[in-house]
Amino acid sequence: MRYLEVKYSPPLKGTVKIPGSKNSSLALLPACCLADEPIILKNVPFILDIKKVFEISKDIGLSIAKKEDNLILDPTRLKNANIDPQKASSFRASYYFVGALLHKFKKVSIGYPGGDNFGYRPIDQHISGLKALGAKFTFYTNHYTVEAEELKGAEIHFEKLSFGATVNVILAAVKAKGSTVLYNAARDPEIEDLANLLNKMGAIIKGAGSDTIYIEGVTSLKSCIHSVLPDRLIAGAFLMAAGATGGRITLKNVVPEHLSSCIEKLREAGMTINCGYDSITGSVHSKLHGINVEAGMYPEFATDFQQPMTAMLIQAYGESTVIDKVYPGRFNHCRELNKLGARIKIEDNKAVIPGKRFLVGDWVKATDVRAGICLLLAGLTAEGTTYITGIEHIERGYENFIKDFTSLGADIMLYDSDAKRK
Missing domain, CATH: 3.65.10.10 (Enolpyruvate transferase domain)
Incomplete structure (x- = not known):
């Protein structure tokens, strides 16, 4: 069995070059x-x-x-x-x-x-x-x-x-x-x-x-x-990583206009977002607060953003709601987040996130690409150690994600079945 070991992280800080889409x-x-x-x-x-x-x-x-x-x-x-x-x-x-x-x-x-x-x-x-x-x-x-x-x-x-x-x-x-x-x-x-x-x-x-x-x-x-144009979905996830951990991350090789709906919601939640010609810096200078999110088809807030956004909103003060109009059943990640203490409720294809929950590490399983990154972000904010299985889903969409996150200060290790570090 292969799994990730993710430990509680200080605020992530640094620069990441976004790969092709x-x-x-x-x-x-x-x-x-x-x-x-x-x-x-x-x-x-x-x-x-x-x-x-x-x-x-x-x-x-x-x-x-x-x-x-x-x-x-x-x-x-x-x-x-x-x-x-x-x-x-x-x-x-x-x-x-x-x-x-x-x-x-x-x-x-x-x-x-x-x-x-x-x-x-x-x-x-x-x-x-x-x-x-x-x-x-x-x-x-x-x-x-x-x-x-x-x-x-x-x-x-x-x-x-x-x-x-x-x-x-x-x-x-x-x-x-x-x-x-x-x-x-x-x-x-x-x-x-x-x-x-x-x-x-x-x-x-x-x-x-x-x-x-x-x-x-x-x-x-x-x-x-x-x-190939830069991957806006990976870019958005890193901005949410900054939000979840209270850090500051600069993205290089990105097209800011492709993330307009994402940036709008991050600012609404209290993040500071500064855009250059081909760069974006996301940072947190005060408390995040709960927001309501509806995921739809472009140019609306992307369905692939709602999962890492959910991990970020666990750290916000006040209740948030997430509705996915593209894939109404895309809430497997919420059930896994609840194993860490998130207490998210699924009501009529809507996730209700109480906000500012104290998470504690546990074993969780990624069931798709974005769910995997969501659990990784949650693990960075959880006390102790979080173990994530199903990491082949993350590998389907993210190149060198361990290297990128560790460069920002995260403590992440990959283990295989014989318990050797990778």
Whole structure:
């Protein structure tokens, strides 16, 4: 068994360089399959989910070479679109290979998406969007196939906002015949990042970052160099670490406007946030106070922020509430926090946090990426030692997180089954 040992921490202080975005990278890597020449990507984080993409890429013939900070992706020897169901089911974003491979191979076979354990995440918007372009789906026990002899542009109205479906349909539409218009599209910065890469490759995409995206199909895509945008979700978590411990943390390599909703809530809770061109400093100079948080789709407060925010709000004076409109059942972390003494109540898909609780270390389990960081932040504020299992979830999204936190003054150790320190 592998676990983290987290001890009570003094206020965290220092500077952290934010890595490339996990969610962007998981879309950009499959997107390179669309090209007819090699692509160079910079600033890709070397995390567990990316390693899984590498495994799938090797199976289908997408060559990936690492040279210093660059990944060189060569799609010229792609050999098939049959993706191992077990590998596909190990992480959610595997379904991007459908949109990326369908034009070249006419048929993609893939397992059902897996990933975080906090409730069912349907792919109905993916299915309806790709069907509108001409795809046909056949479902089996442990995998499904998607077929299209020819993809044709269409007007697609997403019934509900879906980041994943927006990505998948963009990937399929860039080489579809004719024009495609996406209505009620996701507006996340990572969607813009994908469009920027594809446009560098020769695609014609307009409106990314708004709720209406226009795509004119092209016949070929060329080589380019692209740098992945910084991970706003990791940046937000470090700001909340400063808030939870009463410290001062400066983030480098960050886009402040991508964290506008997060910064607004942190200031409302009493944090001091100072933004530069590509930096943010978060600090605490007085008592934090309770606030009400509603997580939604971008540009609203992100669902991936609500878990570390919950850990921070335990240290606030006064009651706080957290509602998640994207994944109403995403409160497994609260049950684990209660083992430390948080006394959070779940009422009608709302977490009620009493605030200023005295936490005491205990054994807890991370069930998804952000829950893991939430428990880590709670452990830093708990008396004694907190032991966190399920750390593979943290490793899915955070590169060098132990090194980064210890550089800020945290006392964190990784142990494996034979109790040796890592």
